[in-house]
Amino acid sequence: MSSPAKIDVVPHWVGGRAVPGSGQRSGEVTDPATGEVTRRVAFAEPADVESAVAAARAAFPAWRDTSLTRRTQILFRFRELLNHRAPELAALITAEHGKVLTDAAGEVARGQEVVEFACGAPHLLTGSATENASTGIDVHSIRQPLGPVAIISPFNFPAMVPMWFFPIAIAAGNTVVLKPSEKVPSAANWIAELWAEAGLPDGVFNVVHGDRVAVDTLLTHPDITAISFVGSTPVARHVYETGTAHGKRVQALGGAKNHMVVLPDADLDLAADQAVNAGYGSAGERCMAISALVAVGDIADTLVTKIAERTRALRTGDGRRDSDMGPLVTRAAQQRVTGYVDAGESAGATVVVDGRTGRFDADGNGFFVGPTLLDHVTTDMTVYTDEIFGPVLSVLRVDTYPDAVALINTNPYGNGTALFTRSGAAARRFQNEIDVGMIGINVPVPVPMAYYSFGGWKNSLFGDTHAHGTHGVHFYTRTKVVTTRWPDTSGSGVDLGFPTNA
Ligand code: NAD
DSSP states (O other): OOOOOOOEEEOEEETTEEEOOSSSOEEEEEETTTTEEEEEEEOOOHHHHHHHHHHHHHHHHHHHTSOHHHHHHHHHHHHHHHHHHHHHHHHHHHHHHOOOHHHHHHHHHHHHHHHHHHTTHHHHTOOEEEEEEETTEEEEEEEEEOSEEEEEOOSSOTTHHHHHHHHHHHHTTOEEEEEOOTTSOHHHHHHHHHHHHHTOOTTSEEEOOOSHHHHHHHHHOTTOOEEEEESOHHHHHHHHHHHHHTTOEEEEEOOOOEEEEEOTTSOHHHHHHHHHHHHHGGGGOSTTOEEEEEEETTOHHHHHHHHHHHHHTOOBBOTTSSOSBOOOSSHHHHHHHHHHHHHHHHTTOEEEEOOSSOOOBOSSOOOOOOOEEEESOOTTSHHHHSOOOSSEEEEEEESSHHHHHHHHHHSSEESEEEEEOSOHHHHHHHHHHOOOSEEEESOSSOOOOTTSOBOOEETTEESSOOBSHHHHHHHTEEEEEEEEEOOSSSOOOOOOSOOOOO
16 A cells, blocks of 8 residues: 655745744645645744744844845846746746746746846935035935835735835845745745845745734734735735734735726727736736726627627636636635625626636646626625625626716725726826726736836725835835034034024
8 A cells, every 4th residue: 555645844934944833733735726735834833933033133234234236136146046947936836826827927027027126226225415404514314224024925926926025125125024825835935945046145034834823923023123915905904903003014905806997989809808818817816807897888798798709718727738727726715706606696697608617627626617707797796895806707887987987986995997998088087086006098907017016095905105116115114314514613502492504
């Protein structure tokens, strides 16, 4: 009888090396395309978090004082290594998340853009100086790092979301403790090893795995100065409230419900293509996925027919094969998504394309749901009110442009939205009137470039700083203003009055 295959346990990464957890708790990591448990991941106890924070704290003084030249050399080396080895990271993402390989490679490329942005740290971190602010007095400002910072990331972008933050945090002289999603842990360790190879000193980048225990220990730890969180809205709210109550800077990006409005004058073939791309890419497990399509006027029947044709042609299967769309991340996610489709149907939505059943190109028992198109969805149905986070595109029909704007502005989320039209005037009005942080005009997934900042409004972001771009530099530094005088005579006379300029 053969013995069962040994299952690896993904360790933490502390002070430049892999370390096992101090406790007994661990979680299953699955291959979503086959349903198999492929490894386990250690769940941190408070003592594990304590040692990661201690490593980050110990590394901070020397890293803060490392010259910008040296820091950016390490960033450039990290970039080069990542360019060469990106396919390895993409394969790791597909094996644990399920998204198709091309999509995983795209995620790595978007993360790499933030590394490239951070390579400009010497320019990004410049302060300002004023000569003769008052007679013989100069003023200058400098940006300094905060100390050890924590990054807590979701399952859907195991590489890109941490990379929205850590390149800038590290370039600015901070040290990092990353707590990735326990569903997709291996990318973080792979990245930690790459940093070591690039020459980053031990303790500057640490990884602890786990669940709420790890997160809450970070949120309340006195040595953690700032928290960058990305995940669902209830957890984002908890992170923001707890982290700020403990005196930390917090940026907490939450969930989404993104609408795509199609006006009657739009190119309907373009709109149909893009609705399919944005609705079903990454099986809808993107915070910028389109989940509600708002058809304005009398175009809905034609548009739904065009979207349905394209949807039926999609191939769903193992992301390592020639599939357009992969599985969902877990069995629970699969069941949750099919449950929403059931509920939508019971509430009166028309199931135009039904992904609850179908043929999937994969071995084993993966977590598949095919692309699903619902029509005649109304705002009281749970398929509309809740974030489904799966390959379900709901069509809502409204009569006028103001109806579409009112619908979006009433929604509690405000991450991304898109307008499809040929009218510049309508586009201009839309970008002015809509209460959403990221807007696409004939662009369905308007993810900002690394040198702009990424962030939603309303329940999609708690805090006032978005990710990366100048917001990222601002978040990971604090300014100090120095006022200087070099008198050429000793003594200036005692004067307790308020300083005035002369
Ligand atoms: P999640 O909120 O379940 O988990 C996010 C992180 O929080 C993970 O590291 C997880 O371990 C931790 N966590 C989970 N429950 C917790 C709790 N009760 N207390 C403390 N920590 C907890 O999110 P997810 O399912 O991993 O990711 C999907 C969600 O993330 C979706 O809502 C999606 O919209 C959102 N998301 C948002 C953005 C954005 O930029 N706004 C980007 C990507 C994903």
